Amino acid sequence: MEWLQQLINGISLGSIYALIALGYTMVYGIIKLINFAHGEVFMIGAFIGYISIAGWGLGFFPALLLSMTVCAVIGVVIERIAYKRLRNATRIAALITAIGVSLLIQNGVIYLRGAQPAAYPDVFANKSFNLFGAQISTQAILILSVSVVLMLILQFVVHKTKIGKAMRAVSYDAEAAKLMGINVDNTISATFAIGSALAGAAGVIFGIYYTKIDPLMGVIPGLKAFVAAVLGGIGIIPGAVAGGLVLGVVETVVSALGFSPWRDAAAFIILILILIFKPSGLFGKNTREKV
């Protein structure tokens, strides 16, 4: 039953991608910006979790909450300082700024603490149990359940609360939303806060699962989460979750087949195929560009 085990590993990895991809997709949906700094927020989340568990002796859940809160604040600060002025600028200018913010955070963290990796402390005794012959670790279950709970909360916020309604309205048509009395600036900030909080949670989970974090850890998962967002159809929340899970499973399968050096290439090949054949993503609708 090795396959079942690989599948579960893939889903655990995929749920981390999904959590990051949600932030990408929400931000893209609302201001059409690929927030390259999102991977760095994920990295900061991992480090805050590390500091609060190893340094201050907090438990897993307080650390998770703390990390999510701090990341939400950081996300809003990034948006207010770097992106707000660029809302009417060209897409390229916004994209370059996002790359700049990403490099700044990476190198700022390296400058402050050095580039050496840190070993994540064990918060859970990692037991594994047997399910239909597959060894399943409690950590995999934990990751999965935390991700599912967070996604359910997100679904609730987006569809049942006032701020969620505002977010959907702004992403549909920002001008009309403004005319209806929605505070567009605050809504965009809220989107960044929620997306960044999810990335922070993903960072803590990633640290616990892979036990090693470093200041450049956000780059590759960030890019892959973006691939996941595109795969599912960027701007579509269930799409990001599905894309993340598919990507995680594909990567695990590629590794399991003995092509692990090509694992990173698999994600990019998926990206290119999807961009060429169905740029709107698995869940997206085709839109015509108007002159």
Next chain:
Amino acid sequence: MMKKSKQFWGFTILAIAIFVAIQFMISGGFLNNFYSNTLIFMAINIMLAVSLHLVIGITGQFSLGHAGFLAVGAYVSAIMTMKLDLPFFAAILIAGIAAALAGLVVGIPSLRLRGDYLAIATLGFAEIIRIIFMNMDYVGEAAGMQVTHLTTWTYTFICLFVTILVIVNFTNSRHGRACIAIRENEIAADAMGINTTYYKVLAFAIGSFFAGVAGALYAHNFYIIQPSNFGFLKSIDILIYVVLGGLGSLSGAIVATILLTIVSTFLQDYPETRMIIYSLVLIIVMLYRPKGLMGKMEFTDYLKMWMRPKGGSQHEQ
């Protein structure tokens, strides 16, 4: 016609003067190894910046994968000289052609995409190119490949001269105007009867060709090439030169490259500080001067404005 040829000869004479002056300083021993190496490095960077300028600044196609073509050029030229014992100039040419072919392979499918989708697709392609080299036993996998030092100031300068000449002439030709039309408004250009796909792919292939040539010089200047030299960050490095100088300004790209190469040479021992400065420059320029330092203006435009200060058509946009 007259005006253009005057510009051309002026440029050629200036280039020969710079070349002779620096060659004289190198052979006369006024410049030590460190400085001449920095000059060669600067020239390679200028070639990269100018070739990316053609893709981003002139044609308006946002590519984040220029380092991929640099890698193709570097590895192909290294294989040519190290494994097949070809002379260096042949290796440079083959490297350019190989990179141009890679540019076609990447460009034909991905140039149908626009804006940030194109950026991400080119980024993905560059990563795939890097991962291929990283898993190729023939070129030493992740450990890299030993390359002899063959790059000289003469080779570098000739390549740089040809690069700038070709790209300037291309920009000023009918084809270049078609590319500028695509940058300004792709749909309108299409409606005017410009074959947009053809010109986008053409500009992309020419840009890749010169990135490949730069890659050949790069490989034979550093004794060793490793896949990690050609990652995402290298693409960003090149992008910063072009963006800082002004999207659409060739002389701006050259000036920015010279400035940033000097800065990064002095900060070589402090890579984080260098990157922090780079990223801050990038953010601040984008926030307060999104056109870049020179916008779409060239040095010759400033010269004209200065010679004719009153009246006339001063069209700064």
